[in-house]
Amino acid sequence: MRLDQPRIPTLEEDQWSDEQKSVMAPFQAQGRVFNIFKTLVNHPDLARRWLVFGNHILGKSTLAARERELVILRIGYLCKAGYEWGQHVLIARQAGMTNDEISSAQTGPQTPGLSELDRLLLSATDELHADAHVSDATWQGLSEHLSTQQLMDLVFTVGQYNLVSMALNSFGVQPDEGLPGWEVE
Numbered sequence: 001m002r003l004d005q006p007r008i009p010t011l012e013e014d015q016w017s018d019e020q021k022s023v024m025a026p027f028q029a030q031g032r033v034f035n036i037f038k039t040l041v042n043h044p045d046l047a048r049r050w051l052v053f054g055n056h057i058l059g060k061s062t063l064a065a066r067e068r069e070l071v072i073l074r075i076g077y078l079c080k081a082g083y084e085w086g087q088h089v090l091i092a093r094q095a096g097m098t099n100d101e102i103s104s105a106q107t108g109p110q111t112p113g114l115s116e117l118d119r120l121l122l123s124a125t126d127e128l129h130a131d132a133h134v135s136d137a138t139w140q141g142l143s144e145h146l147s148t149q150q151l152m153d154l155v156f157t158v159g160q161y162n163l164v165s166m167a168l169n170s171f172g173v174q175p176d177e178g179l180p181g182w183e184v185e
Helices: 016-031 037-042 045-061 065-078 082-094 100-106 117-132 136-143 148-171
Strands: none
Touching: 016 045, 037 045, 037 082, 037 136, 037 148, 045 148, 065 082, 065 100, 065 117, 065 148, 082 100, 100 117, 117 136, 117 148, 136 148
8 A cells, every 4th residue: 555544535324414424325225335436435426436347347347357467466466556556456366367367467468378368358458557558550450359349448458447446546445345456365
């Protein structure tokens, strides 16, 4: 974590306005409200609108869950977003990723033994992070594995989680209980 104290407080249920309760209802229905949402509810209009896009990326994207999580982990790692990393290690494990696959998000496209697709996904993430552009060579390679919609979802996934990482780091969102750290075990 970059900050050991939040800059924007998490709001607990007893602090929520009726509007905030409306935004938080789907998370309460799932049984647990994470600190990211308790922070974002400080701005209910922003949270409501961001959630539409975030839900597409996380739940309705054309990317397979494993590929989506690989690039989310990579951009979270590149942005030094500990909260994002920890949450998506858990999601990656639910998607069937091994510890070695998760660790490759830290070591990047030069990791020995990667499949061609994983190397290209990690390269695209690195290129978007460094230059806001996927090179022709990487795009061409990805085009042999992914559809046009998947390529679009890839770019938007990296962008979404770059944005989320910036927010988490800048707002000082603190880890939820049980969130893994940078060590992959």
